[in-house]
Amino acid sequence: MKIAAILKISFISIFLLPFSLFAQKQGQALIDSLLKELPKLKEDTNKVNLLNAISFGSNSINPDEGIKYGQQALELATKLKWKAGIANADNRLGVNYWRRSDDAKALEYYAAALKIFVDMDYKIGVAKVTINMGSIYSSQSNYPDALKYYFNALKMIEETGHKDMVAATTGNIGRIYENQGDYPLALEYYFKALKIHEELGDKYGAAANIGNIGNVYARQSDYPRALEYFFKALKMDKEIGNKVDAASFTGNIGNVYVRQSDYSSALQYFFRALKMEEEIGDKGGEAATTMCIGDDYTQQKNYIMAIAYGKKALQMSEEIGDKWAAVYALAGIGEAYLSLAQDSAQSGKETLLGLQAGIPDPVIPTGKATRLHLAIDYLQRGLDSAKKINVLNVMKNCYQGLGEAYKINHDYKKALESYQNYTAIKDSFFSKENKTKITNLEHQRELDLKENQIKLLEQQYKVTDLKAQKEKLIRRIMTGGTIMLIILATLMAMYFVRKQQHEKQVASERINTLLKDQELRSVSDMLDAQEGERQRIASDLHDRLGSMLSTVKLYFNSVEEQIDVMKEQNRNQYHKATSLLDEACDEVRKISHDLVSGELVKFGLVPALNQLKETIENTGKLKMQVLAFGMEKRLEGNVEISLYRVVQELMNNILKHSKADNVTIQLNKVEDNLNIVVEDNGVGFDVAAARLKDGIGLKNLETRIDKLNGSILIDSGKGKGATTIINIPV
Numbered sequence: 001m002k003i004a005a006i007l008k009i010s011f012i013s014i015f016l017l018p019f020s021l022f023a024q025k026q027g028q029a030l031i032d033s034l035l036k037e038l039p040k041l042k043e044d045t046n047k048v049n050l051l052n053a054i055s056f057g058s059n060s061i062n063p064d065e066g067i068k069y070g071q072q073a074l075e076l077a078t079k080l081k082w083k084a085g086i087a088n089a090d091n092r093l094g095v096n097y098w099r100r101s102d103d104a105k106a107l108e109y110y111a112a113a114l115k116i117f118v119d120m121d122y123k124i125g126v127a128k129v130t131i132n133m134g135s136i137y138s139s140q141s142n143y144p145d146a147l148k149y150y151f152n153a154l155k156m157i158e159e160t161g162h163k164d165m166v167a168a169t170t171g172n173i174g175r176i177y178e179n180q181g182d183y184p185l186a187l188e189y190y191f192k193a194l195k196i197h198e199e200l201g202d203k204y205g206a207a208a209n210i211g212n213i214g215n216v217y218a219r220q221s222d223y224p225r226a227l228e229y230f231f232k233a234l235k236m237d238k239e240i241g242n243k244v245d246a247a248s249f250t251g252n253i254g255n256v257y258v259r260q261s262d263y264s265s266a267l268q269y270f271f272r273a274l275k276m277e278e279e280i281g282d283k284g285g286e287a288a289t290t291m292c293i294g295d296d297y298t299q300q301k302n303y304i305m306a307i308a309y310g311k312k313a314l315q316m317s318e319e320i321g322d323k324w325a326a327v328y329a330l331a332g333i334g335e336a337y338l339s340l341a342q343d344s345a346q347s348g349k350e351t352l353l354g355l356q357a358g359i360p361d362p363v364i365p366t367g368k369a370t371r372l373h374l375a376i377d378y379l380q381r382g383l384d385s386a387k388k389i390n391v392l393n394v395m396k397n398c399y400q401g402l403g404e405a406y407k408i409n410h411d412y413k414k415a416l417e418s419y420q421n422y423t424a425i426k427d428s429f430f431s432k433e434n435k436t437k438i439t440n441l442e443h444q445r446e447l448d449l450k451e452n453q454i455k456l457l458e459q460q461y462k463v464t465d466l467k468a469q470k471e472k473l474i475r476r477i478m479t480g481g482t483i484m485l486i487i488l489a490t491l492m493a494m495y496f497v498r499k500q501q502h503e504k505q506v507a508s509e510r511i512n513t514l515l516k517d518q519e520l521r522s523v524s525d526m527l528d529a530q531e532g533e534r535q536r537i538a539s540d541l542h543d544r545l546g547s548m549l550s551t552v553k554l555y556f557n558s559v560e561e562q563i564d565v566m567k568e569q570n571r572n573q574y575h576k577a578t579s580l581l582d583e584a585c586d587e588v589r590k591i592s593h594d595l596v597s598g599e600l601v602k603f604g605l606v607p608a609l610n611q612l613k614e615t616i617e618n619t620g621k622l623k624m625q626v627l628a629f630g631m632e633k634r635l636e637g638n639v640e641i642s643l644y645r646v647v648q649e650l651m652n653n654i655l656k657h658s659k660a661d662n663v664t665i666q667l668n669k670v671e672d673n674l675n676i677v678v679e680d681n682g683v684g685f686d687v688a689a690a691r692l693k694d695g696i697g698l699k700n701l702e703t704r705i706d707k708l709n710g711s712i713l714i715d716s717g718k719g720k721g722a723t724t725i726i727n728i729p730v
Contacts, residue, residue: 030057031054031057031058031061034050034053034054034057035054037050038050038051038054042673043076043079043080044080044670044673044675044727045077045080045082045085045668045670045673045675045727046673046675046711046713046725046727047076048073048076048077048080048082048085048088048089049085049088049675049677049713049725050713051069051070051072051073051076051089052069052070052073052085052088052089052092053715054066054069055067055069055070055073055089055092055093055096056092056095058096059092059095059096059099060099063096063097063099063100063321064096064100066092066093066095066096066099067093067096067097067100070089070092070093070096071089071093073085073088073089073092074086074089074090074093077089080670080671081670082668082670083116083119083120083629084116084120084122084125084629084666084668086116087112087113087116087117087120087122087125088113088125090109090110090112090113090116091109091110091113091125091128091129091132093109094106094107094108094109094110094113094129094132095132097109098132098135098136098139100323101323101324101388101389103136103139103140103389103390106132106136107133107136110129110132110133110136113125113129114126114129114130114133117129122627123156123157123159123160124157124160124162124165124664126156127153127156127157127160127162127165128153128165130149130152130153130156131149131150131153131165131168131169131172133149134146134147134148134149134150134153134172135172137149138172138175138176138179139390139391140390140392141179141390141391141392141393143176143179143180146176147173147176150169150172150173150176151173153165153169154166154169154170154173157169160662161623161661161662162662162681163196163199163200163661163681164196164200164202164205164681164721165681166196167193167196167197167200167202167205167209168193168205170189170192170193170196171189171190171193171205171208171209171212173189174186174187174188174189174190174192174193174212175212177189178212178215178216178219181219183216183219183220186216187213187216190209190212190213190216191209191213193205193209193212194206194209194210194213197209200659200683201659201683201719202683202719203236203239203240203719204240204242204245204718204719205719206236207233207236207237207240207242207245208233208245210229210232210233210236211229211230211233211245211248211249211252213229214226214227214228214229214230214232214233214249214252215252217229218252218255218256218259221259223256223259223260226256227253227256230249230252230253230256231253233245233249234246234249234250234253237249240718243276243279243280244280244282244285246276247273247276247277247280247282247285247289248273248285250269250272250273250276251269251270251273251285251288251289251292253269254266254267254268254269254270254273254292254296255292255295257269258292258295258296258299261299263296263299263300266296267293267296270289270292270293270296271293273285273289273292274286274289274290274293277289283316283319283320283322284317284320284322284325286316287313287316287317287320287322287325287329288313288325288328290309290310290312290313290316291309291310291313291325291328291329291332293309294306294307294308294309294310294313294332294336295332297309298332298335298336298339301339301343303336303337303339303340303343304340306332306336306339307333307336307337307340310329310332310333310336311329311333313325313329313332314326314329314330314333317329323385323388323389324389324391326385327382327385327386327389327391327394328382328394330378330379330381330382330385331378331379331382331383331386331394331397331398331401333378333382334374334375334376334377334378334379334380334381334382334398334401335375335379335397335401337371337372337374337375337378338372338375338379338401338404338405340371340375341368341371341372341375341405341408342408372405372408372409375401375405376402376405376406376409379398379401379402379405380398380402382394382398383395383398383399383402386398392425395421395425396422396425396426399418399419399421399422399425400418400419400422402414402415402418403415403416403418403419403422406418604634604635604640605631605634605635605640605643605644605667606626606628606631606667608640608644609626609644609647609665609667610626612647612648612651613625613626613665616651616655621655621661622654622655622660622661622662622663623661623662623663624662624663624664624665625662625663625664625665626665626667627664627665627666627667628666628667629666629667629668629669630668630669630670631667631669635674635730636730639708639728639730642704642707642708643674643676643708643726643728645704646676646701646704646705646726647665647676647678649700649701650678650701650724651663654680654682654722657682657685658680658682658683658684658685658721658722659682659683660680660681660682660683660721661681662680662681663678663679663680663681664677664678664679664680665677665678666678666679669730672729672730673727673728673729673730674727674728674729674730675725675726675727676724676725676726676727676728677723677724677725677726678723678724678726679721679722679723679724680721680722681721682721682722683718683719683721684716684717684718684719684720684721684722685716685718685722686716686717686718687714687715687716705726705728708728708729709728709729710726710727710728710729711726711727712724712725712726712727713725713726
């Protein structure tokens with residue numbers, strides 16, 4: 001069962017796999033809680049978002065359910081004519097069809113999502129779908145096309161500054177090179193990804209890449225370093241509570257011991273991994289680990305136990321509908337039967353061990369011909385299943401095993417045909433054409449990088465040329481005598497003066513940066529205070545001073561009735577006072593109006609958010625993107641003010657806690673509903689824990705939204721950024 005260990009190799013593949021929360025027992029519980037909220041929602045964009053979330057969360061648990069809710073999201077988004085919702089639904093459906101091993105259908109939905117995101121000029125959406133398409137080609141062992149999509153996605157996300165996506169895509173490229181056997185390049189990309197994850201403080205991503213590095217060393221038979229990295233990754237995953245990856249790396253450690261022929265230690269770690277997977281309900285992991293146990297027995301030439309565990313793994317894979325695991329199990333059982341047919345020394349006495357271990361159908365038939373027939377049967381079943389989902393490495397091994405079985409059975413025609421197919425697939429893995437395509441892609445990537453380097457070198461050359469001219473001038477000055485020495489001393493003095501000025505300027509810039517940070521931290525409180533003060537002053541001007549001026553005007557009017565009896569001088573003074581009084585009344589009304597309006601009420605919500613974007617981006621701490629759809633008409637004044645305060649509070653939280661470097665704000669107005677989505681790429685947080693802390697920030701947000709009869713949903717997890725979805729009837 002030499003191919004079983006392949007299933008236990010861990011790797012990063014973003015946007016195809018759900019958050020680790022879904023991969024554990026809590027996954028179904030969370031989906032159930034979302035389903036309870038579904039009937040409460042109106043047929044609006046908020047319901048589309050919730051359906052898409054359920055569809056995405058279901059892909060690793062029940063892809064058929066994921067497709068069902070993805071279709072509902074697509075139908076509702078189409079009815080609402082909401083492009084972003086349609087594209088997201090198409091992307092989620094692609095993920096679920098890929099989970100069902102229907103690559104053609106998955107690519108069809110990805111293409112639909114890609115077209116919409118391109119039309120919207122939404123680069124992040126384009127990049128996510130491009131990565132998903134690359135992962136399909138990677139699973140098909142079509143490495144040139146996979147690399148093409150990954151490199152295209154990497155170029156886009158590097159421009160947008162999403163470092164977490166850069167890290168994940170870089171790790172995916174490393175996996176391609178690892179599968180191609182180009183281990184130096186694989187390590188180069190894995191270490192690049194690891195560095196970015198560490199800079200972001202993403203322990204989940206860092207642990208996964210450390211495990212990937214261990215895989216490469218294991219493939220190179222550098223077992224001490226492989227174990228070093230696997231144990232390091234295992235320790236990190238236990239610290240952060242990532243039980244799924246911890247179980248996987250425990251199995252990887254067992255595989256290293258198998259390769260070192262330390263079968264006892266290997267079994268010890270395999271059974272540890274199996275126990276961990278049983279505790280968290282990871283059925284796919286249980287099936288893979290069970291196959292690894294069978295592989296261990298194969299290496300010990302205990303083929304009877306290998307077959308027994310292989311059948312158990314096959315049964316588990318079929319129960320959960322995991323076609324990939326079932327393919328590997330079928331091929332592994334066939335290989336074990338073939339080995340058993342060649343080893344006449346083994347009888348059926350080990351059957352009792354299988355029964356004691358709870359292995360289903362542990363009875364192993366005797367007789368070389370029968371065992372050979374079973375080997376051909378399982379290998380053919382494995383080959384047929386592998387063809388359906390295009391798993392080339394399993395097809396290769398099945399053809400090799402069938403060739404050997406037919407040869408033993410003296411069916412040389414079929415043996416030759418099987419060996420020819422085996423050779424063709426084997427050559428395709430490392431063909432000159434494939435290597436040329438991959439090399440060309442890598443060269444193109446290097447050319448893109450070199451273009452930027454050339455620009456930098458040109459600038460450096462100019463600087464170097466200026467330095468050379470300066471040195472030449474200094475040499476001439478030194479030979480010029482005393483006068484030149486004086487000039488040189490003067491130049492040096494000027495240099496030190498400029499240096500001091502530069503240091504003062506740097507210090508001043510640091511102070512300004514700190515002041516800007518402080519200004520951003522207090523901007524919400526300041527604006528609230530200003531708004532209240534404006535209201536109070538406006539009210540005083542209008543109600544108190546305005547009333548007093550009006551009363552004075554009445555007195556003047558009563559005097560006007562007797563103006564004919566006044567002298568000319570008094571009459572002129574009266575008219576002048578009346579004129580000044582009118583101007584004062586007009587000025588009071590103007591000041592009162594200006595104070596109540598403010599910038600937000602003058603220009604509207606979208607311009608105010610763009611002004612906030614400019615203010616924050618000027619600090620250099622992060623980039624913002626404000627996308628507005630259907631916001632041509634203004635909202636009511638109190639609604640715009642409240643929504644601005646909500647977004648402002650979210651931005652304050654992001655600046656204080658998230659460590660994000662990119663934020664996207666989307667406003668989507670469809671008929672009588674306004675949907676606002678605020679998404680950051682920061683470290684994320686535990687929403688449930690934040691609510692238990694009884695924090696004022698979340699309460700203030702919910703209070704403001706409740707006053708507008710709206711709803712707010714926060715989706716976040718540690719190391720996964722945060723997405724806040726707000727729906728308001730307008």
